[in-house]
Amino acid sequence: MAQYDREILNRLLDTYESSLLFAGENRRAVHIEFRFTKSAIPAYFDESSSEYEKIHFFMEGLEEKELIRICWKGKKEGHIIAKVRLNPEKLEEAYAYVHRVPKRDMTSCHKQLLADYIGQSATPVCRAFAEYLLQRLGEHKSVKEFVQLEDAASTKRLLDAVEAIERNGEQLYIREFSILHFQDSKAFEKMEGKIAHVFRKFKENCEGAALDEILAEYGIYRTPNYVYIKGKIIISVGDEKINLSVLKQGLGISGEDIGRIRFCGTAGIKKVMTIENLTTYFRWQEEDALLIYLGGYHNGIRRLLLQEIYSHYPEAEYYHFGDIDAGGFEIYRDLCGKTGIPFQMYRMDLKTLQLYEGYGRPLTENDRKRLQGMRSWKDVGEVVDYMLEHDVKLEQECVKGEGILLPLDKKR
Secondary structure, eight states: OOOHHHHHHHHHHHHHHTSHHHHTOOSSOOOOEEEOOTTTOGGGGOTTSSHHHHHHHHHHHHHHTTSEEEEEGGGOTTTOEEEEEEOGGGHHHHHHHTTOOOHHHHHHHHHHHHHHHHHTTOOHHHHHHHHHHHHHHHTTOOOTTTOOTTOHHHHHHHHHHHHHHHHOOSOEEHHHHHHHHHSOTTHHHHTHHHHHHHHHHHSTTOTTOOHHHHHHHTTEESSOOEEEEESSOEEEETTEEEEGGGOTTOEEEEHHHHTTEEEEOOTTOOEEEEESOHHHHHHOOOTTEEEEEOOSSOOHHHHHHHHHHHHHOTTSEEEEEOOBSHHHHHHHHHHHHHHOOOOEESSOSHHHHHHTGGGOBOOOHHHHHHHHTTTTSTTTHHHHHHHHHHTOBBOGGGSOOTTOOOOTTOOO
16 A cells, blocks of 8 residues: 555655755745645546545644644645645654654765765875765765765775775785675675776776776776787796797787786887777787787886886887877876876877778767867877867777778768
8 A cells, every 4th residue: 555644755855855944045934845736646636546535544644743734725624635744843753754864864974974084094086086075965965976875884885995996006806806895706896887987087087987997007907917019029037038029919918927027139129109909909010119009098017018118128219009089198198197208199190080080980078078178288289179170089990000901982
């Protein structure tokens, strides 16, 4: 049987908790009301059922307890209910009647929880996230985008997860990380969507990044972390030497082994190139070059490899080859800034974009927003202006290597 008393009282409390009266900002008398209309409570207007009498019974019961006041249509008591009005002097009793924790109590609980994180030496993303939530709660704004007020335990788990990610100092797989911090191999996976959302919003240059890329920066992986390299070079691992020139597609090296890699000899390497996408890495051939599949944003493991290469080949030219889009430019800038290596962009210029424009794709609103902020960036201003004007971006896989014919009649 429908519990009309609890249903309507809950809806009155919902209205109260989103009102100026709850926020303490009302400048005049505010009445919290629920109007009886066909759309709001259709059963009340169904003449073929007996719900009409049941609803009257429940509403009159609430009025007897002084939780509400019934406003009768045309002031004809017992006839048709026009609306019911919450009694603000009986709020505590109303919450108890529906077994509901007041929003004010849940907000206070969250504020204390957030203040505890901010008061401790919280990590940058965790602190920014906690401060954002605390500010919104102080302004009586919704935080449903990230957390549910009625579930403080879940909020704490999310904050714990963000902080644990930032503090991680060893290479772990996701399920190992989950067991270590939550004693449950699948607990972290249940939070992945929210964790990704937090980092994209509160970590610098992380907007639009995939969760696996974000986690890799902190040494956390879903599957073994590999770096692919190829070229006419010899590497050593301990006392063993490997001649990569005999392998057409080079070698995939686990993140666990990257720190043990050393490069032998310097002859023949004039260019070192990081490549953003795996397909292009496999297809691309470059004479006298060492090619490295970067796989999006570089992380600490890839950074070790790049710095080892730079120390061994300081005279080589260093290039990054990626998508001609906002993400590609951000990866390039991130690469230069965090490695200290003087990378240049490779085939990410206006000439390349114009040559392959027929394969391009239109910009999204998010693309435009990100590109607008790049117009003053060194090396990319000209191509960014063109992209915005002509509504185009280009994936790296569209760019062909030397000797590969391009269908020039391709239209987008």
